[in-house]
Amino acid sequence: MLEIKDLRARIEDQEILKGVNLTVKPGEVHAIMGPNGSGKSTLASVLAGREEYEVTGGEVWYDGKNLLDMEPDERAREGVFLAFQYPVELPGVSMSNFLKQAVNAVREHRGEAPLSAVEFLKLMKEKAALVHLDPSLKRRAVNEGFSGGEKKRNEIFQMAMLEPKLAILDETDSGLDIDALRIVADGVNQMRSPERAFLVITHYQRLLDYIVPDIVHVLVDGRIVKSGGKDLALKLEDLGYDWVKEQADAETLA
Amino acid sequence: MQTTTERIERPEDRFLAAFEVHAGHALNGNGPRMQALRREALTHFARLGFPERKAEAWKYTNIGRKLAHPYALGAPAPALTRDDLAPYAIPGLDAARAALVNGRFEPGLSSLDGLPEGVVVTGLAEAAGAHPELFERHFAHYADYRGEVFTALNTAFTRDGLFVYVPANTVVERPIHALSLLDTDADLFLQPRLLVVVERGAQVRLIESRHARTGTKTFTNGVTEIFVGPNAHVDLFTLQDEGDAAAQVASRYAYQEADSYLATSTITLSGDLVRNTQNYLPDAENCETHLRGLFLGRGTMHVDNHTLVDHAKPHCYSNELFKGILADRATGVFNGKVFVRPDAQQTNAYQENKTVLLSEAARMYAKPELEIYADDVKCSHGATTGRLDAEAMFYLRTRGLTDGQARRMLLLAFARDVIDEIAVEPLRAHLDRLIERRLP
Known part of the structure; x- marks a missing residue:
């Protein structure tokens, strides 16, 4: 579903991704861990199409299409979803208007008819329940006055509304208390399916107790230096990133 | 070579000359x-x-x-x-x-x-x-x-x-x-x-x-x-x-x-x-005054709003909000004056001017002026001019909205607090449609 080959990217003059290779198959959950500044969020941004990042090399193939050729909204309509690390407040834009346009943009692209008002409200109610959001939020402005936890739950709610094929969660767990973390993880787990893949970017192993990944990758200094099963996350928690770095350096030398 | 000489007349002169001619037709001219x-x-x-x-x-x-x-x-x-x-x-x-x-x-x-x-x-x-x-x-x-x-x-x-x-x-x-x-x-x-x-x-x-x-x-x-x-x-x-x-x-x-x-x-x-x-x-005493404005400029359009709220007496409230969206080579001017005279104690006077510029060539000149001569008042003013928030645009586009749809949504949201204050529902709906159609 997703194939990243030797991806290099920079922002302004600073090279951040220095050759990332990653293959994700439908149904899989991949966790990407790494220390601060290793390039985790850059990878998420480049995949979603953020303009500030310049891709300087490599390829990204998504469902057989060149992802890097697509505008951010084309990627979204093709089924790529980014849950933001810092969700944006949109004063004056109501949740229902925002989601109606988003859902119908995606549906139109899939050749489906736009939802009627009744169908849309029903869908909103159903998906909001998934992350325990009050359905009255439809009248509120997007993320405006939302607590930190509400903002993150709102990202998962939007993901549920848009039903992407590839969901990238950029530090969706950071700053959440354990109750909110469980709710978010629960929402994600209910959306796991053989057709849908997840790229879960996190700084903390704790999230992976709730969203159990198939594969864990460790990103250090713009490269994936180690990949493994879910146990790798636990090992990282015990030994820290230095352990992986040392191992990686040793391998390079050998 | 031929030269033509024209008497250069000031625009004022044409009105002064016309006054006598038109006097008979003017409003209630006989009183x-x-x-x-x-x-x-x-x-x-x-x-x-x-x-x-x-x-x-x-x-x-x-x-x-x-x-x-x-x-x-x-x-x-x-x-x-x-x-x-x-x-x-x-x-x-x-x-x-x-x-x-x-x-x-x-x-x-x-x-x-x-x-x-x-x-x-x-x-x-x-x-x-x-x-x-x-x-x-x-x-x-x-x-x-x-x-x-x-x-x-x-x-x-x-x-x-x-x-x-x-x-x-x-x-x-x-x-x-x-x-x-x-x-x-x-x-x-x-x-x-x-x-x-x-x-x-x-x-x-x-x-x-x-x-x-x-x-x-x-x-x-x-x-x-x-x-x-x-x-x-x-x-x-x-x-x-x-x-x-x-x-x-x-x-x-x-x-x-x-x-x-x-x-x-x-x-x-x-x-x-x-x-x-x-x-x-x-x-x-005890007057309430609201001044709201919204202007959409495109092409070479020029929109200039000059306002004056002259608080002369105590216990009055005024609230002013002017918003603009300027594209192409359009220019906007906002000059908002608020006077609070010595007698006008307990005045609450607020003023805000916000403009979104959609092009490099669009211009906004904002000049709030607050003159306060009373000492027990609450007054504030603010003026901001800027572009559409790039992060908000990106957020909307990652949800499947095209560049145009995202821009439209943010501009309508920007105009919303002026539109929403329009207390006549059919007019508000009409303006909503008009503005959506006319957005630059």
Whole structure:
């Protein structure tokens, strides 16, 4: 579903991704861990199409299409979803208007008819329940006055509304208390399916107790230096990133 | 080689010469008091002269370039039918309608049945004759024809316009829609006048919409006077949409008595050059004043909003919000003055101006001015000019919205707090649609 080959990217003059290779198959959950500044969020941004990042090399193939050729909204309509690390407040834009346009943009692209008002409200109610959001939020402005936890739950709610094929969660767990973390993880787990893949970017192993990944990758200094099963996350928690770095350096030398 | 010599005449001279010719046709020209008033106004006009480029109040608005055009000063009234006005109706709005064509009241195109007893909605010329006492008590009492050149000019020349009178303790339930249309083959200079008198405890909602079905160059020098009596309640919604060739200077003077409420919304959707000069004088205790504005500029459009709220008495509240969206090479000006005079203790006065620029060449000149001479007041002002938030755009696009859809959504959201304050639902819905269609 997703194939990243030797991806290099920079922002302004600073090279951040220095050759990332990653293959994700439908149904899989991949966790990407790494220390601060290793390039985790850059990878998420480049995949979603953020303009500030310049891709300087490599390829990204998504469902057989060149992802890097697509505008951010084309990627979204093709089924790529980014849950933001810092969700944006949109004063004056109501949740229902925002989601109606988003859902119908995606549906139109899939050749489906736009939802009627009744169908849309029903869908909103159903998906909001998934992350325990009050359905009255439809009248509120997007993320405006939302607590930190509400903002993150709102990202998962939007993901549920848009039903992407590839969901990238950029530090969706950071700053959440354990109750909110469980709710978010629960929402994600209910959306796991053989057709849908997840790229879960996190700084903390704790999230992976709730969203159990198939594969864990460790990103250090713009490269994936180690990949493994879910146990790798636990090992990282015990030994820290230095352990992986040392191992990686040793391998390079050998 | 041939040379032609032309006498260079100032634009003022054409008006001064025309005054004698037009005197006989002018508003209520036969009444001695009005005659004297008009002559006095003309004298002030001659003395004041049109603003020089250096004049502070006209620093960013080159009105001289527009005034230099040789407009015709009188307009024949075209024969229009109700069908001709249909495109300018507001869908779903149940309102009394007063129609004005080229600044002249058209009773045949108006629908004024069902107004409460005592309410007068008629042409200004008609009102001057039919209600002389009432008329003279208010006409030119609030407008500064001694100090403002465009107001002096209008006062000297005005022939017609609209008169709205709501007697004490009368509530006009249906809004009154004053629909103004320009229809001419000539390049025309018009000087309509609106006089609104709302007495003690009365209540009215006025919608003023201005349109054109001509592509000729026009210049409308309009003056509006509003008297809001004690405990009276007035809402005024103005929609300016006269097309790309229309220049206008719209001067508004509002006078408020105790415990009164006045809210105005000025929505500017088109125009070549639009200058709104708005003066509010809450001249008694416990007045509430709201000034809202929204302007959309594109092409080479120029929109200039000058406002003055002059707090003269204690315990008054004013709140001002002007928002603009400027694209292409459009320019905007906002100059908001708030005076809080020594007697005006316990004044709450707020002012905000926000503009979004959609292109490199669009320009906004914002100048808030707060002058406070009382010590126990709450006042604030703020002006921001910027581009659409790039992060918000990206957020929307990652949800599948195209660049255009995302931009539209954010611009509508930006305009929302002005639109949402429009208390007449069909008008609000109409503006929503209009603005969505017209967004640059």
